[in-house]
Ligand SMILES: Cc1cc2nc3c(=O)[nH]c(=O)nc-3n(C[C@H](O)[C@H](O)[C@H](O)COP(=O)(O)O)c2cc1C
């Protein structure tokens with residue numbers, strides 16, 4: 001079983017995670033982790049914080065000579081901005097109520113965690129909420145996702161993500177005609193991580209105008225994973241259903257408000273005959289489908305077709321032209337606090353989405369297959385792949401009532 005938690009405040013010294021349950025002997029490439037971290041920082045429309053940070057990972061346990069030991073893996077990503085926040089983020093007691101109040105964030109931003117978090121945790125200063133509710137935490141989830149993606153890649157599973165829509169402008173590329181490698185190349189070189197360069201200029205102009213207006217934008221991202229064995233997840237219990245678990249992973253990203261799998265909400269408008277993916281068989285491919293409307297998942301399990309999952313990200317809650325709020329001390333109407341902010345973070349969110357889906361898929365793989373060592377895992381996955389092309393129970397005549 002793969003377990004991890006993340007820790008760290010946005011302007012504290014660092015983000016940390018301990019990941020437990022990875023197989024021993026998995027090659028870990030630190031450069032690949034740093035590459036994913038850099039990709040998360042890119043993307044047109046981000047604020048000034050991204051000019052300060054140069055996210056890189058430090059590994060302090062669990063790896064020796066480039067391979068996992070099977071012991072807990074500890075990752076640390078430093079916050080360069082911390083040096084500018086030393087006194088605000090001090091861990092020493094501050095016994096001066098006047099200084100505490102002078103510094104306090106007290107006009108909660110609609111759409112952020114400020115107000116509810118303050119009420120729930122009895123915080124007199126809403127900074128105590130925003131420091132941890134900040135999407136800074138997603139840097140660590142990308143680092144974890146890069147480790148799990150390296151595991152998937154070693155098992156010949158590929159995963160990509162890109163932006164399908166930003167600020168109401170949809171990409172026009174027919175991605176069904178592209179390989180995952182092409183999608184990755186196109187998204188990587190796009191300033192907005194879209195596959196379709198014809199829409200880029202319009203999106204950039206919309207972001208620029210929105211920034212001038214003191215407003216913000218959301219969008220839609222898609223993740224595709226190919227090469228997954230059949231039967232990850234299970235129909236036998238509600239919390240084992242992989243579609244539900246992937247949706248949870250996607251929704252756990254800050255500002256995500258919706259998830260679709262396969263053709264998603266569109267299937268509500270179609271006949272059953274247009275939605276179910278018909279079954280075919282060849283000895284080389286095994287069982288496969290003639291279409292993939294259901295996004296590679298049936299009965300809470302992978303069916304061998306690519307897993308396709310989209311997430312909707314709302315616009316950034318902090319507005320430079322702020323919305324109405326209420327001062328938590330005086331209860332008078334005020335404009336919400338302005339914290340330094342992005343105009344949009346949909347491109348970054350596509351990198352995070354890929355990471356969290358890679359991690360959840362890895363969890364499902366490690367649940368199904370023995371994995372003390374990576375060699376053992378790979379052998380088990382490959383022999384199961386062979387089995388699932390021609391399941392023995394049918395070869396042996398079980399179910400043959402003739
Ligand atoms: C990569 C990324 C960057 C974000 N940047 C900001 C930001 O600069 N300002 C902001 O107010 N919200 C930002 N958000 C969104 C908030 O973190 C999020 O809305 C907040 O935590 C409340 O959670 P909820 O929207 O999931 O309800 C960002 C989200 C992501 C994924």
Ligand SMILES: C=C(O[C@@H]1CC(C(=O)O)=C[C@@H](OP(=O)(O)O)[C@H]1O)C(=O)O
Nearest residue numbers: 047049133134135136139339340341342
């Ligand atoms: C720090 C990151 O994103 C931050 C997410 C965020 C929020 O409220 O979610 C608010 C901003 O924080 P700051 O006020 O420090 O600029 C973003 O920059 C990051 O993505 O690494």
